[in-house]
Amino acid sequence: MGFYAFSAMYGDGLERTMEDNGVSEGEPVWEAPFDYGENYSSSLLMGILGFLIVMVVMTGYILVLRSRKNKKTN
Amino acid sequence: MHIPDGLMDPMILFAGWAIALPVIAFAVSKVNRTVDESKVPFMAILAAGIFVAQMLNFPVGGGTTGHLVGATLAVMLLGVYGSIVVMTVILVIQCLVFGDGGITALGLNLLNMAVVAPFASAVIIRLANGKARSATSFAASWFAIVLAASACAMALALSFTLSNGAYGINGIVAIPTMLGWHAVIGVGEGLITMGVISFLAKIAPEMLTMQLGKAEPKPEVML
Numbered sequence: 001m002g003f004y005a006f007s008a009m010y011g012d013g014l015e016r017t018m019e020d021n022g023v024s025e026g027e028p029v030w031e032a033p034f035d036y037g038e039n040y041s042s043s044l045l046m047g048i049l050g051f052l053i054v055m056v057v058m059t060g061y062i063l064v065l066r067s068r069k070n071k072k073t074n
Numbered sequence: 075m076h077i078p079d080g081l082m083d084p085m086i087l088f089a090g091w092a093i094a095l096p097v098i099a100f101a102v103s104k105v106n107r108t109v110d111e112s113k114v115p116f117m118a119i120l121a122a123g124i125f126v127a128q129m130l131n132f133p134v135g136g137g138t139t140g141h142l143v144g145a146t147l148a149v150m151l152l153g154v155y156g157s158i159v160v161m162t163v164i165l166v167i168q169c170l171v172f173g174d175g176g177i178t179a180l181g182l183n184l185l186n187m188a189v190v191a192p193f194a195s196a197v198i199i200r201l202a203n204g205k206a207r208s209a210t211s212f213a214a215s216w217f218a219i220v221l222a223a224s225a226c227a228m229a230l231a232l233s234f235t236l237s238n239g240a241y242g243i244n245g246i247v248a249i250p251t252m253l254g255w256h257a258v259i260g261v262g263e264g265l266i267t268m269g270v271i272s273f274l275a276k277i278a279p280e281m282l283t284m285q286l287g288k289a290e291p292k293p294e295v296m297l
Contacts, residue, residue, distance in 0.1 A: 013255035016138040021243045026080015032173030051122040058118040
């Protein structure tokens with residue numbers, strides 16, 4: 001938690017490069033339904049949500065793939 | 075390293091999609107041919123784990139942070155094609171669900187983190203040919219981050235030139251700045267990847283032999 005609090009407020013390498021050169025982020029073309037959260041607890045929640053979404057999508061992708069493979073072999 | 079909307083010239087955005095998509099399609103077809111049931115849970119958990127690890131920023135000094143990209147870790151555990159598929163799924167979800175990286179820049183983000191980074195890792199891993207696994211994982215991670223950042227910096231510089239300064243950042247500034255920060259961030263990526271790989275080599279060495287996209291995996295060779 002302390003680690004998060006220490007570093008989360010700072011930008012990454014690209015954000016820092018943009019900042020140093022006076023370039024700001026444009027308006028997003030796609031409004032995503034979620035963001036990573038503003039504090040530790042909301043970020044934790046988003047982390048769990050993201051973990052589950054990635055797991056479901058990845059599993060779904062491979063299961064679809066497998067069923068197509070099985071259809072081909074039958 | 076997630077590029078937002080409105081930063082790059084439209085031509086560069088198009089080029090990102092045009093290069094990334096065929097490579098990803100090729101990787102997907104390679105993985106499709108070789109994936110089996112036993113690898114499903116592992117691939118899913120690895121992808122989800124990398125997603126969460128990417129959320130954890132570590133400070134690199136000067137008010138800047140870095141985070142794990144995870145491409146090298148995925149290459150070492152799944153092979154280069156498996157890594158491309160996993161990184162693609164993560165980046166698409168980050169963009170569409172969490173707004174991390176612009177949707178117009180998704181092609182470039184895929185190119186940098188799901189194509190350039192895995193292939194850069196794969197080159198180092200292949201050169202090492204299975205020797206000094208820990209050192210290799212560190213070097214491959216560092217090289218992958220620096221090369222992906224170079225690709226991003228080149229895109230910034232080309233955007234600046236093509237648009238006469240309306241997009242991107244002047245290459246004279248963008249390239250050294252991006253490389254400088256990511257040379258340091260790459261050390262963090264390298265240490266994390268080396269730690270995970272060394273741990274897995276001790277407790278579950280068989281996890282380091284899964285290579286998707288290859289017809290006959292060789293257990294003793296990492297790639």
